[in-house]
Amino acid sequence: MEKALREELISLFRGKLSGTMEMYLETCARCGICTEACHAYASMPLPKYTPAYRAEVVRRIYKKYFKWQGKTFPRIGECKVLDESAIDELKEAAYSCTGCRRCMVYCPFGIDTQQIMSIAKLLLVGAHAEPELLSLLADVSISKGESMDDLKEGFLEGVKSLESEVVEKWRQEAGRTPIPTEVVGADLLYVALAGAHSIIPAAAIFNAAGENWTLSFFEAVNFGAFVGDPSKTKIIMDRIVNEAKRLKVKEVCICECGTAFRVMSQLSGKQPFKVSSITRVHARYIKEGRIKVDKKKLSVPVTYHDPCQIARNAGVIDEPRYILSQLTDNFVEMSPEPKYNWCCGGGGGLVAMGEETLDFRMKSSRVKADQVRNTGAQVLATACENCHTQLSNINDHYKLGMNVQFLSSLIADALIR
Amino acid sequence: MKTIYFLVLVPMVYLAFAVFLAGVIFQLLKVIKRPAFKPTLAIHPKRNPAFLWAILDALLLPTVWRHKRTLWFFLMAFHISFLMVFLGHLELITEMSWLQVIGHEIFMGQGFLGLIMSLALLYFFFRRFASPTKELSVPEDYLLLMLLFLTVVFGSEMDWARRWYDYGEMSVQEYRAYLSSIFMFKPSIAAVSTSGHSFMLVLHVFFANLFLMFFPFSHLMHSIFGFALNKIRRG
Numbered sequence A: 001m002e003k004a005l006r007e008e009l010i011s012l013f014r015g016k017l018s019g020t021m022e023m024y025l026e027t028c029a030r031c032g033i034c035t036e037a038c039h040a041y042a043s044m045p046l047p048k049y050t051p052a053y054r055a056e057v058v059r060r061i062y063k064k065y066f067k068w069q070g071k072t073f074p075r076i077g078e079c080k081v082l083d084e085s086a087i088d089e090l091k092e093a094a095y096s097c098t099g100c101r102r103c104m105v106y107c108p109f110g111i112d113t114q115q116i117m118s119i120a121k122l123l124l125v126g127a128h129a130e131p132e133l134l135s136l137l138a139d140v141s142i143s144k145g146e147s148m149d150d151l152k153e154g155f156l157e158g159v160k161s162l163e164s165e166v167v168e169k170w171r172q173e174a175g176r177t178p179i180p181t182e183v184v185g186a187d188l189l190y191v192a193l194a195g196a197h198s199i200i201p202a203a204a205i206f207n208a209a210g211e212n213w214t215l216s217f218f219e220a221v222n223f224g225a226f227v228g229d230p231s232k233t234k235i236i237m238d239r240i241v242n243e244a245k246r247l248k249v250k251e252v253c254i255c256e257c258g259t260a261f262r263v264m265s266q267l268s269g270k271q272p273f274k275v276s277s278i279t280r281v282h283a284r285y286i287k288e289g290r291i292k293v294d295k296k297k298l299s300v301p302v303t304y305h306d307p308c309q310i311a312r313n314a315g316v317i318d319e320p321r322y323i324l325s326q327l328t329d330n331f332v333e334m335s336p337e338p339k340y341n342w343c344c345g346g347g348g349g350l351v352a353m354g355e356e357t358l359d360f361r362m363k364s365s366r367v368k369a370d371q372v373r374n375t376g377a378q379v380l381a382t383a384c385e386n387c388h389t390q391l392s393n394i395n396d397h398y399k400l401g402m403n404v405q406f407l408s409s410l411i412a413d414a415l416i417r
Numbered sequence B: 001m002k003t004i005y006f007l008v009l010v011p012m013v014y015l016a017f018a019v020f021l022a023g024v025i026f027q028l029l030k031v032i033k034r035p036a037f038k039p040t041l042a043i044h045p046k047r048n049p050a051f052l053w054a055i056l057d058a059l060l061l062p063t064v065w066r067h068k069r070t071l072w073f074f075l076m077a078f079h080i081s082f083l084m085v086f087l088g089h090l091e092l093i094t095e096m097s098w099l100q101v102i103g104h105e106i107f108m109g110q111g112f113l114g115l116i117m118s119l120a121l122l123y124f125f126f127r128r129f130a131s132p133t134k135e136l137s138v139p140e141d142y143l144l145l146m147l148l149f150l151t152v153v154f155g156s157e158m159d160w161a162r163r164w165y166d167y168g169e170m171s172v173q174e175y176r177a178y179l180s181s182i183f184m185f186k187p188s189i190a191a192v193s194t195s196g197h198s199f200m201l202v203l204h205v206f207f208a209n210l211f212l213m214f215f216p217f218s219h220l221m222h223s224i225f226g227f228a229l230n231k232i233r234r235g
């Protein structure tokens, strides 16, 4: 590796060193308590899949360039020079971690491996060794923000074509559009994903609740966060922040996408609007009596997969359970404690990378498949796009024979007219 | 020989304490001076008051209890013994009546604290030879455990000799004369350099010095950062 590139990477590394990160990197006792926490290791017991081993790939570089030890006794901590082989190791570490933070629950010090992996991902971006597809997707999102006016017409046409399906689920109220857009002063801005499944049920529920809402022009998913590029993450997030400010909305509601919700709720800082997950909004509608759902629709056993970024990492835990208690009398818990729920194995950009990661995703989710199977449920609900795709893949691969559903679809189908 | 005894028991002790203190302060400043990471890193569900739960997490290691029970027993036994032995060392500097609220001999534990610590350290050491902890471990981890083990064994040996083998030559008075002289910056090793067990003390202090100097630059900073990090996890 050329000296200039190495120095650039070291400076990128330095930029990630917050006080907290410094403590994460200084503290690990390599005790291995986190070992079994990782679904990848639990499914494929190879040392390289333990959380601490992954973190150590980054830590060894840290010790080399940011610690006295690296300059004096590099062998004591097995310090690692930043070279091509280090880049390969970083890639393997970062893209076999879904950033689920289950290991953080196990570690006696609460070390956050996802945070440490964010260094690995940034170094890969710096070395142009990140997964190309993720970078490309992030760039597409950014350029969409830049050429909003040119793309608007196509977007509006697409939205229009979905309206009849929304009306099928919930009647059209007089004087209202089934999928409102560009409503200045709306109470709620709904940020969906590209795809009818993310818009139709949500729209039907908003309309049923009599919500004064508007659909965002942008998709919620943040590929910048998946690829670990903080500046792209911010640009992609800011498109939505600016839109919400322009439309003067009171609330930004993020669709069923864990990363999008976490990025928006935890990275957007103080804003004139509040950020909610759609699951929270739906629970609120039911509690306030704004929508009514039919309990008889779901008679088979239903279980719920807590998406890591929404539950363990953002606290939306009680709401989906409340919703399910209104949708069925046959709810089965998946994990005795939601914070211990196994990751589906698809986060961190792995699902977005599609076929390329399918083999690893299936092998590393053996424990998830067992967990799902053991519930004995027939319907597997979740509230995250990534999890839904991954769980559907698991369902096929492990022949679980389940019906994988979005929680919002279950609600939309159970709306009492 | 006298010179070596002197070098280890006086200048090296001062050096070790200076490196330890400066190192710890340096590490703390390094963390404080870095920019703060603003977004929350908490794990849900949260429980209030978070700081109290964080202290309990750091002191009682509930996650280890849940996931690695045997290790938890050894960790607790080691850390509690370490704390008691630390208090014992304070009492070797000078008489501390506040520590004698519950009257006890110096050291507490009838010699068993050292034994518990030695066994725990052996457990910590040898569990590193099993996969996947083996692949995680780096030389630093073994070295620290070895230094601690040697420190503990030679230190305990002095305690065991007095208690279990009626070896009366070096008693609390002699250690106090030496340690208080060090703390008063009027170093004198006369009281502890002539007995047949002096070499035990010299070896104990030697390894303890090395350990102290290594401490701030190793993962042992977990003893301080562990509290802050647990608070961050608790939100």
Ligand code: SF4
Pocket (backbone or CB within 6 Å): A037, A038, A039, A040, A050, A051, A054, A096, A097, A098, A099, A100, A101, A102, A103, A104, A113, A114, A343
């Ligand atoms: S964050 Fe999740 S995937 Fe990554 S190391 Fe920890 S447990 Fe494994």
Ligand code: SF4
Pocket (backbone or CB within 6 Å): A027, A028, A029, A030, A031, A032, A033, A034, A035, A051, A052, A106, A107, A108, A109, A110, A111
């Ligand atoms: S449990 Fe924590 S301290 Fe122990 S190896 Fe894992 S990350 Fe390191």
